[in-house]
Amino acid sequence: MTDFPKLTYEALTVGEEFVSDTHLVTPEDIEAYAFAVDDHQDLFTDPSAAGGQVAHPTLMANQALHLRHTKYIVHAGLHAKMEFNFVEPVRPGMRVRSRGRVIDKYEKRGRQYMVTEYVTENERGTALVRGQFTQMLIPEGTRHAGR
Amino acid sequence: MPVADAVAVGQELPSLQKDLSQRRIDVYSGVRPRSIHTDEAWAHAKGFRTTLAQGMMSTAYASELMTRLLGASFLAGGTLSMAFVRPVYAGDRLTVHGLVKETRREGARTRVVVEVWCENQHGEKTAAGTASGLTP
DSSP states (O other): OOOOOBOOTTTOOTTOEEEOOOEEOOHHHHHHHHHHHTOOOHHHHOTTSTTOOOOOTTTTHHHHHTGGGGTOBOOOEEEEEEEEEEOSOOOTTOEEEEEEEEEEEEEETTEEEEEEEEEEEOTTOOEEEEEEEEEEEOOTTOOOOOO | OOHHHHOOTTOBOOOEEEEOOHHHHHHHHOOOTTOTTTOHHHHHHTTOSSOBOOTHHHHHHHHHHHHHHHGGGGGTTOEEEEEEOSOOBTTOEEEEEEEEEEEEEETTEEEEEEEEEEEOTTSOEEEEEEEEEEOO
């Protein structure tokens, strides 16, 4: 049994690592993503496309972004920055997972941020996407001043 | 004409328009209670006027600009970096822009560097960054 503590700036440790579950990429995942982002290019939707069907390069980004949910109850947060390096295409039938490591946390203008570097890889451990992202923490009991 | 020959510094890429319906946000983020993306009451409680699209959706739009320019080449060797500077709300319409900033040789191919940004229906910038990819 795993205990999930609440994510707080104080609880977070630079250097701590996360790993996601493995996800089997299906044609239905790609179809749903194409609808969500309204991108139906043949490259992504045609199984007979030259070179074989591929997924949108950002398909698995939420797997990486949600890494902190594998250890913590996350009250609320906002995504501040995202960086991708696309190494190899993600394809249907691949089993992919993401691993991440907290590389920084800082406070700026009264707000709290965490920075995570990550890699999404296939079942053979081949890197598909590398990158890093910055997330703002919204502490429990507070409101973000939405604009 | 090869892409490398067709792309020039200063060239604007064809813009994209994206309507951020709640339905698309729901599919992107997955419907959950206590989510600022899919639970309107929770979004209000967190200080937002309604539910927000995930910032990551804008990276998908910038990625689309690049795959429309470079095709599958963007998926192996492409880069994308974006900052999310203003919330995007359900019901917003974004226009996604790209401007070629640089081209440079990289081995036998050419890397195309593009400034990318999204604006909402009020002309406010919501996300901005840089993408690059290799010509086929």
